[in-house]
Amino acid sequence: MSSSTPTHSLPPPPPRHPRVDWRIRFGALALIWGFSFLLIKVATDGFAPFQVTFARLVFGTAVLAVAVAVKGDRLPRGARVWGHLAVAAILLNALPFSLFAYAELTIPSTLASICNATTPLWGMLLSLVALSEDRPTRVRAAGLGIGFIGVLTVLGAWQGFSGLDVTGTAMALLASFSYAVGWIYL
Template identity: 80%
Template sequence: MTTATVTEAPVRAVRRPALDWRLRFGVLSLIWGFSFLLIKVGTEGYAPFQVTLGRLLFGTLVLAAAMAVKRERPPRGVRTWGHLAVAGFLLNALPFSLFAYAELTIPSTLAGICNATSPLWGMALSMVALSEDRPTRVRVAGLGLGFVGVLTVLGAWQGFSGLDGRGTVMALLASLSYPIGWIYVRRTLAGVGHSHISLTGAQLLLATVQLAVATALFSGVPTHVDALPLLAVATLGALGTGVALLIQYGLVAEVGPTTAQMVTYFIPVIATGAGVAVLGESLSWSTPVGAVVVLAGAALTQIRRGARRNGSRTAGGRGSSGRGSDRPGSDRAGRAHAAESRVEAAPHP
């Protein structure tokens, strides 16, 4: 999730990464797909707030290292930092904590599927909050289909028996928090003249501070150290929050946000496979069937009119096709795609 302007970026070649984008796409899918397993393992040894704090701390360290290597400066301006604090709460502190609490009582497979509902929530909210994002019949149909899938996953015809309602609601609220955060960023941070690494590093830092306060008030310091849960938390933060974001930004700059967002549809599949194969979680027929319906609905909600997707846009969603060419591989193209990715990024767990 990045914000950047494209009007002032010079057009110059960008060195392509050594690894093919398809390999990086697969790595990103695996990292985020296994994140729900890591959350579950982490909560077996530590309180949910402690898991989230550790995750954010390790993720922030990775972004700080990337900023140091690239010699990026932190954002400037009290107003910008204030907006980043809200973004950090909505996009990191709140959903990460809700998923951690949810997985105390629900399987990681269900949490991964709930995460896939973010595009559905996003489409519903954009109909109300973003006047320039008008729905089409196909997108509305996708919204309805997606929520039918959610009801299928939850076994609505059985009265939701066998599910922990509180944990499920927490996971769904976590998924809802992402599009609320995206809309907030789109309204407040569009056009801010800082790189995505700088903005996201500051955002994670502020979210870490928020969790440090929450952990001190409600969880305290861990009374003992469990090696495996600690390793899970460190991996979750360093890879799932830090490295994964860097991979995502690279994908957005190279192949565009539409292709990069396709990772959303692989996350629940990998999360389900990991939960069943590694953690031995049970799986009823309605879970994979409902998940397929959810993903189909989510895919339909992302279909837009061709004209809107052909022109380049700034982070504020305004067309800018008349301002110059966004050639693949150019710095202008990378910044344009990075700007779009901050408001339309895949919901990472």
């Protein structure tokens, strides 16, 4: 063979089309996430907040264990990896799950879910501060400002937050902040 003979590789595989339309999957995901706040509220009527958190962690671990077993994957082995996983688990699971469970003792589940919706705003704010590749621009600052104004509007800031439990609301906002810190940590 001469050097001018092209080498042929296999053609790329055809794109995979999901069996279920993305809108249906997105809607299902929204329902699952949305209902989690209602279910936390219901669960805290009969269980202590840390029991609710523990149950969520146990069930989540069981689902992941089954997924790992079905796929035939292996768990990581290094202590350093497990250390990072522990930090991520605290920031993305244990802490926010606990904070939301405690918050919902005094605030409605709808308010908890609205507070959870601030996670992308906290993430953007933190990324502008913590990540060198995310430089502040006027558009980003405007988007962040509009997002927080939207949250304040939904919370009824013009009415002085009347009727809101400040501690419960602060815990729900701190839970959302924890999610943002966890994603940036990852």
